[in-house]
Amino acid sequence: MYRYDEFDETFVRERVAQFRDQVRRRLDGAITEDEFKPLRLKNGLYLQLHAYMLRVAIPYGTLSAHQLRQLAHIADRFDRGYGHFTTRQNIQFNWPQLKDVPEILDLLADVEMHAIQTSGNCIRNVTADQFAGVAADEIEDPRPVAELIRQWSSAHPEFSYLPRKFKIAVTGAAHDRAAVLVHDIGLRIVKDSVGEVGYEIIVGGGLGRTPMIGKVVRDFLPKRELLAYLEALMRVYNAEGRRDNKYKARVKILVHEIGIEEFRARVEAEFAGLDKSTINADPEEQARIAAYFASPTYAALPASDPALEAQCKANPAFSAWLDANRFAHKQAGYAAVTISLKPIGGIPGDISGAQMRVVADLAERFSFGEIRATHAQNLVLPHVAERDLFALWQALGDAELSTANAGLITDIIACPGLDYCALATARSIPIAQALSNRFADPERQRDIGELNIKISGCINACGHHHVGHIGILGLEKRGEESYQITLGGDATENAAIGEILGPGLTAEEVPDAIERLVETYRAERLPGESFIAAVRRLGVAPFKAAFLQETHHAAA
Amino acid sequence: MPLLDRTGTYIPDSFSREAGANRALQPFDGAEPGALAIEVANTTAPESLVPFFGAEMIAIGFPAYADGRGFTLARRLRHLGYTGTLRAVGPLIADQFAYALACGFDELELPEAHAARQPESHWKTAARAFSATYQRGYARGLNILDQRRAARAGGTHG
Numbered sequence A: 001m002y003r004y005d006e007f008d009e010t011f012v013r014e015r016v017a018q019f020r021d022q023v024r025r026r027l028d029g030a031i032t033e034d035e036f037k038p039l040r041l042k043n044g045l046y047l048q049l050h051a052y053m054l055r056v057a058i059p060y061g062t063l064s065a066h067q068l069r070q071l072a073h074i075a076d077r078f079d080r081g082y083g084h085f086t087t088r089q090n091i092q093f094n095w096p097q098l099k100d101v102p103e104i105l106d107l108l109a110d111v112e113m114h115a116i117q118t119s120g121n122c123i124r125n126v127t128a129d130q131f132a133g134v135a136a137d138e139i140e141d142p143r144p145v146a147e148l149i150r151q152w153s154s155a156h157p158e159f160s161y162l163p164r165k166f167k168i169a170v171t172g173a174a175h176d177r178a179a180v181l182v183h184d185i186g187l188r189i190v191k192d193s194v195g196e197v198g199y200e201i202i203v204g205g206g207l208g209r210t211p212m213i214g215k216v217v218r219d220f221l222p223k224r225e226l227l228a229y230l231e232a233l234m235r236v237y238n239a240e241g242r243r244d245n246k247y248k249a250r251v252k253i254l255v256h257e258i259g260i261e262e263f264r265a266r267v268e269a270e271f272a273g274l275d276k277s278t279i280n281a282d283p284e285e286q287a288r289i290a291a292y293f294a295s296p297t298y299a300a301l302p303a304s305d306p307a308l309e310a311q312c313k314a315n316p317a318f319s320a321w322l323d324a325n326r327f328a329h330k331q332a333g334y335a336a337v338t339i340s341l342k343p344i345g346g347i348p349g350d351i352s353g354a355q356m357r358v359v360a361d362l363a364e365r366f367s368f369g370e371i372r373a374t375h376a377q378n379l380v381l382p383h384v385a386e387r388d389l390f391a392l393w394q395a396l397g398d399a400e401l402s403t404a405n406a407g408l409i410t411d412i413i414a415c416p417g418l419d420y421c422a423l424a425t426a427r428s429i430p431i432a433q434a435l436s437n438r439f440a441d442p443e444r445q446r447d448i449g450e451l452n453i454k455i456s457g458c459i460n461a462c463g464h465h466h467v468g469h470i471g472i473l474g475l476e477k478r479g480e481e482s483y484q485i486t487l488g489g490d491a492t493e494n495a496a497i498g499e500i501l502g503p504g505l506t507a508e509e510v511p512d513a514i515e516r517l518v519e520t521y522r523a524e525r526l527p528g529e530s531f532i533a534a535v536r537r538l539g540v541a542p543f544k545a546a547f548l549q550e551t552h553h554a555a556a
Numbered sequence B: 001m002p003l004l005d006r007t008g009t010y011i012p013d014s015f016s017r018e019a020g021a022n023r024a025l026q027p028f029d030g031a032e033p034g035a036l037a038i039e040v041a042n043t044t045a046p047e048s049l050v051p052f053f054g055a056e057m058i059a060i061g062f063p064a065y066a067d068g069r070g071f072t073l074a075r076r077l078r079h080l081g082y083t084g085t086l087r088a089v090g091p092l093i094a095d096q097f098a099y100a101l102a103c104g105f106d107e108l109e110l111p112e113a114h115a116a117r118q119p120e121s122h123w124k125t126a127a128r129a130f131s132a133t134y135q136r137g138y139a140r141g142l143n144i145l146d147q148r149r150a151a152r153a154g155g156t157h158g
């Protein structure tokens, strides 16, 4: 994991002092509420429906046990004993008092954490594949470049007052787990024809009101040129992105309006004029950062643990958990394990302070002290020896953290919605809970297989509903909550925006409608065919027909 | 309107927008190359200003403090080789002072009421908020990446 040097440490401490000063000037009246708002947002502080909310950055989703313990402490002291993991690998605390926020920031700085640029019209916290450094299909670990971008984008003098927020995601693997096609910038680590490692740069993806899939703006950028290229691209956006309408201010709209060829030409013209040697990080700096992400010292283990099979036979629940929550590790004898934060009927992404401490302890015992936060609002222990899996499962079970549903239908992504969010038009958490209860049966979940349901409480799409295999968007119609269902969305390298199936539903109608979609899949699928593959093959028509059926499907 | 220099001190303005003034600050619209000082919108194409690079000052408007286009325009003008004074005109706040200087501005001209509630001490404190930041190539003193590089070089020699 990356560790702060004296410069990083000083920078983060100075950011806390600056925020203290900003709060003081706001209270003095030197700056107005309108002027203060972007300042607090750039430090992750929102004013929600009932209270402030502080969003803490977990850069590219990597956390140490030590850091997670500090988050537990903050949850217990300043929230109501909970933290809430978000779809951008951050954690939110829902009940801090404004006066306590500088102190929370101090506590974060004590463990090399911060809330810098988790909100506001600036370059946001950079996200990456949660299985970085673990996945066998990886060309290179994406975290060093994500860390370089984190540093470069922090308090950027030119790009801190952008037309709109700006999100960057990085993946180093063939299979995209970082949703790079639906970010303002997506970076894919690739190799060119002679084997040199560089980046494919994708621009203009995004969800929200106008969902769009990103387009390739540069096929191959040599590694050392990254910061100069990003500076050129951001400059074009800062100068030319629309500022007359906040719904048209994201870079995707600029790319859409002028076309990718013209956008590319402008970026390349800007890039060509730069004195790159004065901007880029030198290779030694890149190597300095990369060294922190070296693999831990694994034990030499056989490819599969002989005891595992017997443990599975004796404990079907353990076996089911392994099937769903184990991810293949590049190192023989190891696995990455998803800790689901989606217990049946629970609030997606919520975790108590006590549970955080359990996860921190288990990370130290079994995973070299390392934890990952995923964009699906779960946690991962990235380096668990297969021989420890059973003990880990038992310990997680004691803390109610062994739900066997990673990637299954009850692993639902949901934004906070009307229960917390000031912008919401409908509730999303209760919909997630109702669906989770409806599909609680583990047998049935396994039979349905991989299926992502994603729920947003308004058009801002924080729940990424557009790229859910099944997406649910909560709207308000004539004072009533109304849920629009989409089908066929995909956040991976096959990125697709879901198609709307029909008129909005009431909250009560949603579980039956989703069940009809699932049953259509079960009736139509080919052997071994996943839900999303079946939707791609069949098109939406049969699902739409089932969706529109007035009579409720009689189960069984 | 109040003018703040790069040290965060309010200073008298030697330019005037009045027609026929001795040291006139003219709108870009209608100005001839050779003008002493011109005032431009933040949407002006930087290349169109090259013929005016003899001007003592170019003032760039910030219609709202959250409109960051002026930062990019200043940076582009410096890139193109403008070496005179760059002035930011608009309701900037103290927290943007360091950014403005880093992007190549030399001074800020603020609305009266705005300056009245932001005394010099606020600007001076805000300008010093970070002893060093990460970006290379901005006018901001020694950045963190270059300091690390210097430390590495020192390490190899010592």
Ligand code: SF4
Pocket (backbone or CB within 6 Å): A415, A416, A417, A418, A421, A422, A423, A424, A425, A456, A457, A458, A459, A460, A461, A462, A463
């Ligand atoms: S999607 Fe809407 S309701 Fe949900 S968190 Fe985002 S802004 Fe709030």
